[in-house]
Amino acid sequence: MKKIDRLLISSFVGPFAVSFGIALFVLIMQFLWLYIDEIAGKGVSIFIMLELIGYLSISTFPMALPIAILIASVMVMGNLAERYELSSMKSAGVPLIRIMRGLIIWAAATSVFSYVCSDIIIPVSNLKFKSRLTDIRKQKPALTLEKGIFNEDFRQFVIRIGDKARDGETISDVMIEDQTNAGKVEFNQILADSGQMYTTNDQRFFVMNLYRGTQYQEPGAQGGDKRKQKFPFIRTNFQSWTKVWDLKEFEMVRSDEDRLNTQRSMQSMKQLRFMIDSFDRSMQSTRQAVADDLLFNLKREPMKKMAPPRDTSRQKILMEELQRKNAQLARKKGGREKKEEGPKGPKLPVQELSKKLPEYTAFYETFKSEDRPGLLREAETRAKNGITALETRKSQVENRRMEWVKTGYELYIKYSFALVCFIFLFIGAPMGAIIRKGGFGYPILVSIIFFVTFIMLTILCRKLAETGIMTPFWAAMVPCIVLMPIGAYLTRKAMNDSQMFSMERLERFVRRLRNRSEKQKTAATA
Numbered sequence: 174m175k176k177i178d179r180l181l182i183s184s185f186v187g188p189f190a191v192s193f194g195i196a197l198f199v200l201i202m203q204f205l206w207l208y209i210d211e212i213a214g215k216g217v218s219i220f221i222m223l224e225l226i227g228y229l230s231i232s233t234f235p236m237a238l239p240i241a242i243l244i245a246s247v248m249v250m251g252n253l254a255e256r257y258e259l260s261s262m263k264s265a266g267v268p269l270i271r272i273m274r275g276l277i278i279w280a281a282a283t284s285v286f287s288y289v290c291s292d293i294i295i296p297v298s299n300l301k302f303k304s305r306l307t308d309i310r311k312q313k314p315a316l317t318l319e320k321g322i323f324n325e326d327f328r329q330f331v332i333r334i335g336d337k338a339r340d341g342e343t344i345s346d347v348m349i350e351d352q353t354n355a356g357k358v359e360f361n362q363i364l365a366d367s368g369q370m371y372t373t374n375d376q377r378f379f380v381m382n383l384y385r386g387t388q389y390q391e392p393g394a395q396g397g398d399k400r401k402q403k404f405p406f407i408r409t410n411f412q413s414w415t416k417v418w419d420l421k422e423f424e425m426v427r428s429d430e431d432r433l434n435t436q437r438s439m440q441s442m443k444q445l446r447f448m449i450d451s452f453d454r455s456m457q458s459t460r461q462a463v464a465d466d467l468l469f470n471l472k473r474e475p476m477k478k479m480a481p482p483r484d485t486s487r488q489k490i491l492m493e494e495l496q497r498k499n500a501q502l503a504r505k506k507g508g509r510e511k512k513e514e515g516p517k518g519p520k521l522p523v524q525e526l527s528k529k530l531p532e533y534t535a536f537y538e539t540f541k542s543e544d545r546p547g548l549l550r551e552a553e554t555r556a557k558n559g560i561t562a563l564e565t566r567k568s569q570v571e572n573r574r575m576e577w578v579k580t581g582y583e584l585y586i587k588y589s590f591a592l593v594c595f596i597f598l599f600i601g602a603p604m605g606a607i608i609r610k611g612g613f614g615y616p617i618l619v620s621i622i623f624f625v626t627f628i629m630l631t632i633l634c635r636k637l638a639e640t641g642i643m644t645p646f647w648a649a650m651v652p653c654i655v656l657m658p659i660g661a662y663l664t665r666k667a668m669n670d671s672q673m674f675s676m677e678r679l680e681r682f683v684r685r686l687r688n689r690s691e692k693q694k695t696a697a698t699a
Contacts (some may be wrong), residue, residue: 177262177267177271177272177275178274178275179275181249181272181273181275181276182275182276182279184249184252184253185245185246185249185275185276185279188244188245188248188249189241189242189245189279192240192241192244192245192248193237193238193241196236196237196240196241196244197230197233197234197237200233200236200237201226201229201230201233204229204233205226205229208306221305224301224305225302225305225306228298228299228301228302228305229298229302231290231294231295231298232295232298232299232302232438234287234290234294234295235287235290235291235295235587235590235591236590238283238286238287238590238594239590239593239594239597239624239627240597240620240624242280242283242594242597242598242601243597243598243600243601243619243620243623243624244601244616244617244620245601246276246280246597246598246600246601246602246605247601247602247604247605247608247615247616247619247620248605248611248612248613248616249276249602249605249611250601250602250603250604250605250606251604251605251606251608251609251610251611251612251615251616252605252611252612253605253606254605254606254607254608254609255609255610255611259272259606263670268668269603269606269664269667269668270664270668273598273602276598276602277598280594280595280597280598281595283594283595284591284592284594284595285591287590287591287594288587288588288591291442291587291590291591292441292442292587293441295438296438296439296440296441297439299436299438299439300439303436303439318332318334318337318344318370319334319337320334320335320336320337321333321334321335327418329351329352329353330349330350330351330352330353330418331349331350331352332347332348332349332350333347333348333349334346334347334348335347342369342370342371343367343368343369344367344368344369344370345366345367345368346366346367347363347364347365347366347367347368347381347383347386348362348363348364348365349362349363349381349383349416350362350363351363360389360390360391361388361389361390361391362388362389363383363386363387363388363389363414364386364387364388364389365383365384365385365386365387365414366384366385366386367383367384367385368381368382368383368384369381369382370382372420377419377420378417378418378419378420379417379418379420380415380416380417380418381415381416381417381418382413382414382415383411383413383414383415383416384412384413384414385411385412386410386411386414387408387409387410387411388407388408388409388411388414389406389407389408390406390407390408390409391406391407392407437579437580437583438583440583442584442587445580445581445583445584446584448580449577449580449581449584452573452574452576452577452580453577455573456570456573456574456577459566459569459570459573460566460570462566463563463566463567463570574641575639577645578638578639578641578645579639580645581638581644581645581646582635582638582645582648582649584645585645585646585648585649585650586631586649588649588650589631589649589650589652589653592653593627593652593653593656596653596656596657596660597623597656597660599660599661599663599664600623600656600659600660600663601616601619601620601623602664602667603660603663603664603666603667603668604619604663606667607663607666607667623656623659626656627652627656630651630652630655631649631652634647634648634649634651634652635648
């Protein structure tokens with residue numbers, strides 16, 4: 174490796190790692206705020222949270238890599254230009270593209286890594302993330318018994334404690350309503366003066382010991398008229414009462430991941446292509462069904478839709494075998510084989526016209542007056558059925574088209590995020606060479622401008638694809654196509670050591686206007 178390549182790569186690794194970490198942290202926080210309400214208060218362990226954040230961070234790699242390339246390239250080239258190292262290299266006859274060769278190889282490797290992540294790693298991480306998030310959503314909140322608050326976390330039990338000591342175990346003024354025997358017992362409530370609550374060492378059971386209390390029970394009716402039956406009200410005093418609850422219902426149960434792997438974000442590129450082909454064939458079959466329904470409704474008499482034969486070759490063989498047997502039977506009888514005429518269908522009714530056909534103004538007038546109301550009702554019914562069937566098929570086609578667009582966009586955006594890693598190098602490096610500023614000030618400002626432009630173009634093109642104006646391929650590739658000329662323009666400017674925006678023409682135009690105005694003033698005073 175040449176010294177210049179070693180210098181560029183060693184200078185690039187540090188800013189790239191820092192920029193990638195910052196971008197990853199910001200993106201993780203952005204997505205994590207969406208789910209914080211579903212995670213908070215569920216008693217999720219720190220290991221589950223780290224696992225969740227790990228899966229989420231992997232899924233944000235394609236967005237964090239381009240902005241890391243952009244920021245790091247602007248910083249490295251800006252530092253070299255600010256310290257006049259870049260000018261020294263150019264004065265030694267080394268062109269800018271040769272100086273950037275190490276960075277180009279790094280950006281190409283980053284693009285390949287982004288492609289591999291999008292195709293292999295990210296679908297698995299998305300599946301794991303959704304699975305864990307679903308488990309957390311199903312999990313009950315962490316067991317917390319606060320004083321003066323009715324707690325319904327335990328199934329079929331309502332618990333309220335009046336006061337709780339600082340040790341978190343000693344309680345007083347306890348009320349427990351038992352609803353386990355609903356129907357058999359109308360009312361079952363326990364009141365106690367004091368008690369103690371704790372969790373066993375293995376965290377499997379929750380124990381509550383109550384002291385000096387009373388249990389109130391009112392049995393329910395077992396059948397018959399409740400108004401005529403009378404049941405005694407039971408009151409039981411106790412000095413000590415113990416209740417044990419199993420904490421398994423508070424544990425997180427891992428769901429089956431096979432039920433979640435059908436979503437687009439959890440599919441590889443091969444699976445996405447297969448889904449696109451499936452939606453395409455489904456749309457074609459639905460459109461053909463629309464045409465068949467229209468032709469079917471145009472017929473006068475309803476026709477039964479015959480199912481297509483499963484094996485036409487077998488049918489053909491059976492027909493040939495039947496014809497051969499009939500021919501042999503005819504030769505044995507000594508008669509000639511006669512062609513059998515098919516069954517004659519019913520004769521169609523012939524409409525008698527009272528006058529010549531050109532004299533009618535509408536087809537409706539050719540029918541008898543007593544038949545016209547029935548024909549109108551039948552025509553109206555057929556029209557309504559046809560419109561309903563057409564609207565149903567139209568909604569089916571539209572739904573499948575939307576799924577086809579979203580699936581196609583999910584496929585091609587993976588290529589777009591991999592390609593933009595390479596494009597951003599040819600935007601960031603020339604910008605650093607032109608502005609000649611290192612550090613985190615100007616580079617971050619320039620990077621934010623171009624990255625926000627890319628994200629806005631991505632969102633705009635996705636909306637255009639969903640409305641049918643653009644295809645999914647062009648919707649995913651247009652942001653890269655827009656940024657390519659910008660990168661080529663900036664690279665050309667940096668190679669020629671020219672300013673990005675020349676002010677000479679503007680200054681000449683202003684000077685010309687000033688001279689003209691002075692001449693007009695001189696002519697007016699003369």
